[in-house]
Amino acid sequence: MTAADDRDPEAKRHAERFQRVREAHQTEVAEDYVELIAQLIEKTGEARVVELADWLGVTNATVNNTIQRLQRDGLVTSKPYRSIFLTDKGRGLAEASRRRHEIVRDFLLALGVDSETAETDSEGIEHHVSDATVQAFRRFLAKPKS
Amino acid sequence: MTAADDRDPEAKRHAERFQRVREAHQTEVAEDYVELIAQLIEKTGEARVVELADWLGVTNATVNNTIQRLQRDGLVTSKPYRSIFLTDKGRGLAEASRRRHEIVRDFLLALGVDSETAETDSEGIEHHVSDATVQAFRRFLAKPKS
């Protein structure tokens, strides 16, 4: 394997970063769903397909589809025509997502971004901030404001 | 249309945000490609399939596929077995993406994030920051450091 690895090392690093972004993509939907499911359960006592569809802006059929994948992946449980529950794993992911989401949103607000933008952008950004960046956001939030 | 719109207005706002994130997703790949194509052309004089594949960490076949879509969308031109060129539209998108990407990366660095993390996270974040947030990042960068 002398020949195989003589790629431009910069290209290699670049490619690795992209691969990480692609991986993040695969968990985005799952994170959004479990986060929302947790919120709905907290707020209304249960999470139903129509509610999820309403909050996500997709059809019932799409939600159903996704819920099946989440179930396959061990994040939720649900029986036909019944409401949806989080597994321990799902609850853990929901908690972590919620915390990260809040920090990103609060950080943007602290930076002077208007609240509607902070809500929207944090929704997209939250899935792409590593722990190191979250820590940096936290440090900024902890700092006195001048 | 009295009945159709009596949804929870909070749900409605939430759904709209998600729709925006979903839309951003559709342009992410295009942005990454044209940004990289512009860089390769600048650096080496041309953009070839193998190079793109190498820098993106995907196969040649995947690049080919994507290039065809970009061509359909008017962002690049290319003839079989030849190198890839940006259209005016593609160049415009590449420029805008590069600028936004740089600001996000510089912002993270200024915040104290280590450089490898800044590179990786900015790659994911850049597609989800609105103009308003970019402005906030800019303001922060312009500010004297204490």
Place this chain on the structure above:
DNA sequence: ACTCAAACTTAGCATACACTAACTTTTATC
């Protein structure tokens, strides 16, 4: 000018995520 490796393309496949349309189950109301 031949030859062969590298580059590129094509075909076929898989998964995620979205949709509509049609159907079934549950539930609320009379």
Place this chain on the structure above:
DNA sequence: GATAAAAGTTAGTGTATGCTAAGTTTGAGT
């Protein structure tokens, strides 16, 4: 308790994004 509306499900479709395997074209070196 019958029935209609609401909720949920299923089937079928489409696009984006990825892959492997097999083929074609180009171009470099002899």
